[in-house]
Amino acid sequence: MAQRVRLYVDQPLAAGQSLDLAADQAHYLFAVMRLTEGAQLGLFNGRDGGEWEAVVAETGKRKGRLNVLFEAAPPQPRPDLWLLFAPLKKARTDMLVEKATELGATRLQPVATDYTNAERVREDRLAAIAREAAEQSGATSVPEVSGLEKLSALLDGWDPARELWFCDEMRAEDPAVPEAPAEGPGAILIGPEGGFSPAERERLRALPFCRPVALGRRILRAETAAISALTLWLAARGFP
Amino acid sequence: MAQRVRLYVDQPLAAGQSLDLAADQAHYLFAVMRLTEGAQLGLFNGRDGGEWEAVVAETGKRKGRLNVLFEAAPPQPRPDLWLLFAPLKKARTDMLVEKATELGATRLQPVATDYTNAERVREDRLAAIAREAAEQSGATSVPEVSGLEKLSALLDGWDPARELWFCDEMRAEDPAVPEAPAEGPGAILIGPEGGFSPAERERLRALPFCRPVALGRRILRAETAAISALTLWLAARGFP
Numbered sequence: 001m002a003q004r005v006r007l008y009v010d011q012p013l014a015a016g017q018s019l020d021l022a023a024d025q026a027h028y029l030f031a032v033m034r035l036t037e038g039a040q041l042g043l044f045n046g047r048d049g050g051e052w053e054a055v056v057a058e059t060g061k062r063k064g065r066l067n068v069l070f071e072a073a074p075p076q077p078r079p080d081l082w083l084l085f086a087p088l089k090k091a092r093t094d095m096l097v098e099k100a101t102e103l104g105a106t107r108l109q110p111v112a113t114d115y116t117n118a119e120r121v122r123e124d125r126l127a128a129i130a131r132e133a134a135e136q137s138g139a140t141s142v143p144e145v146s147g148l149e150k151l152s153a154l155l156d157g158w159d160p161a162r163e164l165w166f167c168d169e170m171r172a173e174d175p176a177v178p179e180a181p182a183e184g185p186g187a188i189l190i191g192p193e194g195g196f197s198p199a200e201r202e203r204l205r206a207l208p209f210c211r212p213v214a215l216g217r218r219i220l221r222a223e224t225a226a227i228s229a230l231t232l233w234l235a236a237r238g239f240p
Numbered sequence: 241m242a243q244r245v246r247l248y249v250d251q252p253l254a255a256g257q258s259l260d261l262a263a264d265q266a267h268y269l270f271a272v273m274r275l276t277e278g279a280q281l282g283l284f285n286g287r288d289g290g291e292w293e294a295v296v297a298e299t300g301k302r303k304g305r306l307n308v309l310f311e312a313a314p315p316q317p318r319p320d321l322w323l324l325f326a327p328l329k330k331a332r333t334d335m336l337v338e339k340a341t342e343l344g345a346t347r348l349q350p351v352a353t354d355y356t357n358a359e360r361v362r363e364d365r366l367a368a369i370a371r372e373a374a375e376q377s378g379a380t381s382v383p384e385v386s387g388l389e390k391l392s393a394l395l396d397g398w399d400p401a402r403e404l405w406f407c408d409e410m411r412a413e414d415p416a417v418p419e420a421p422a423e424g425p426g427a428i429l430i431g432p433e434g435g436f437s438p439a440e441r442e443r444l445r446a447l448p449f450c451r452p453v454a455l456g457r458r459i460l461r462a463e464t465a466a467i468s469a470l471t472l473w474l475a476a477r478g479f480p
Contacts, residue, residue, distance in 0.1 A: 076457070095335065102464050104456070138459040215471075216344070216479035217316070219378040224342050224467065231455075231468040232475055239456035 005033050005041040006051070006135045008142055013048040015070050023062040030059045042072060044134075046141030050075035076140045079240040080185035081233060082107040082162070084154065086116045086192035088222055096190075096223040097126050100143065101133035103230040104240075107144045111151040111189070114197035121148040151189075151200065160209040162187055167229050168201065168212050186233055190226045245273050245281040246291070246375045248382055253288040255310050263302040270299045282312060284374075286381030290315035316380045319480040320425035321473060322347040322402070324394065326356045326432035328462055336430075336463040337366050340383065341373035343470040344480075347384045351391040351429070354437035361388040391429075391440065400449040402427055407469050408441065408452050426473055430466045 007029065011019050021029065029035045035056050043052045043066070051073040058065040083105045087093055100108055108130065110121045127145040134142045158164070162185040189204075196204070204210050215228050234240065247269065251259050261269065269275045275296050283292045283306070291313040298305040323345045327333055340348055348370065350361045367385040374382040398404070402425040429444075436444070444450050455468045474480065 098461075099464050099467075102458060102460050103468070104458055137461070214479075216474055218342060218344055220342050221338075221377070224339050227339075227464065227467045228343070228471040231471045234456055235472055235475070239454075 003136075005029065005035060005039075006138070007041060007043050008131045008135055009043050009045050011045065013043055013045050013052045013068055015052075015068060017068040018057070019043075019054070019066045019068065021064040021066065026060055026062055026064040029056070030061075030064060035059070040069075041066075043068065044140040050140040073140070076138070077240075078104045078106045078139075078141060078143070079234065079237065080162075081105050081230070082109055082185075082187040083226060083230065084109045084111045084151070084164075084187055084189040085222065085226060086111055086113050086190065087121050087148070088193070092221070092223045093121075093126070094129050096226050097129045097145070098133040099223070099227045100230060101130045101139070102137045103227070103234065104139075105143050105230060107146060109146045109154070110148045111154060112148055113151045113192055114200055115194035116192045123147050152203075155203065155207065158207075158209060159185075161185065162209065164189055164204075164207070164210045165213045165229060165233065166204045166210050167191070167215060167225050168196065168204075183237075188226065188229045188233060190222050190229065193222055243376075245269065245275060245279075246378070247281060247283055248371045248375055249283050249285050251285065253283055253285050253292045253308055255292075255308060257308040258297065259283075259294070259306045259308065261304040261306065266300055266302055266304040269296070270301075270304060275299070280309075281306075283308065284380040290380040313380070316378070317480075318344045318346045318379075318381060318383070319474065319477065320402075321345050321470070322349055322425075322427040323466060323470065324349045324351045324391070324404075324427055324429040325462065325466060326351055326353050326430065327361050327388070328433070332461070332463045333361075333366070334369050336466050337369045337385070338373040339463070339467045340470060341370045341379070342377045343467070343474065344379075345383050345470060347386060349386045349394070350388045351394060352388055353391045353432055354440055355434035356432045363387050392443075395443065395447065398447075398449060399425075401425065402449065404429055404444075404447070404450045405453045405469060405473065406444045406450050407431070407455055407465050408436065408444075423477075428466065428469045428473060430462050430469065433462055 037056050037059055039056045041054055043054045049071045053069040053072040054066045055069060057067045083100045085096060087110050097108055123145050130145055131142050165188045167190050215225050277296050277299055279296045281294055283294045289311045293309040293312040294306045295309060297307045323340045325336060327350050337348055363385050370385055371382050405428045407430050455465050
């Protein structure tokens, strides 16, 4: 079955709008997806409505133009859910960003923890992976990918109205699925493969907005823990 | 933090036992993990107790010998949970096998569905990925990786006592987390990227042991759906 081509764009979207394509977008649409003049596709920008039907008006090697026709589908809201994660190895970070985007997270925040290997985070690369995952999963918006921040600094400025699920491998012997509050913003914190330091653990446990969560009896890799925790958060709220 | 070296073996495990290593095991322990004579590691075979402490007695390029010392940790039971999945592209099938092993599935069953691309399944490769995931996730057993079977044939011979969760993307507009029965064996069925055929859907919905499950409002890739469904099944039973 041919998959519908969908493209995230930065530009405003409205009926009758004409869009000039950047070189990478033209490459994707015309070289990879083989669209020709007159072909239709879906567009979204996360701001103006949901998915817009558009038609290829001009093709080119490194450029092209689309005409926006009409709004084809309503916006698909994302729950107000952040994912804070310690950077992993490249392929596993990529997977985590892709899966968190599919599951609907609104913000992906890399954090430096006491046991994080001080790897650089390529925000632009992760943002591109999030865009692609949104395009392929029928989303009408893309989560924000933030720059690496220290966990301690994030906690200093934390809005206490945002409940933080602290996924703590060390409590694996004591599984406990939290009952999420019926509403309100949330965040999930996944540590590095080495876990959290005793000082971090102590601080997190003492924070009133922080809820330790154990994800079963087994040792999960960080990216598995992230997908499981996102799923449980969504399920606890009836999949918003 | 150095990770404890763990190895799945076929041989019986008991205190005082001596084990000759196969070439790939010797390569892994001595070339990859750099173990030397006298180094200790963990062994498990899924049958004899849990994790056994062992010591390197002889090293070699393509061989070596271990001595089994004592049982260091009790067996970690897996819930009686199967994952039936249509083969995906290589990297995504690998990911699915790794994650299902981490989450505790006991049997991984590739299925051919009406819309499955008739890809060959390399059971031996998938079994190796499952072994590695078990070694790295602290498990004391490895799920069975079965050969590709037709979904229709599997359903013909299905034990009705094993509830089958049928993860149907088409019901995504109507999310419903099932309340699992408190006990009994289970299975999760994840279709190919193209979904199930109308005939498959009709048959599955009519089967008394089959429970359609929607995993939220979003379109999830097959491997994401598998991880989410495994997580929800486990959570509904208190993470057995």
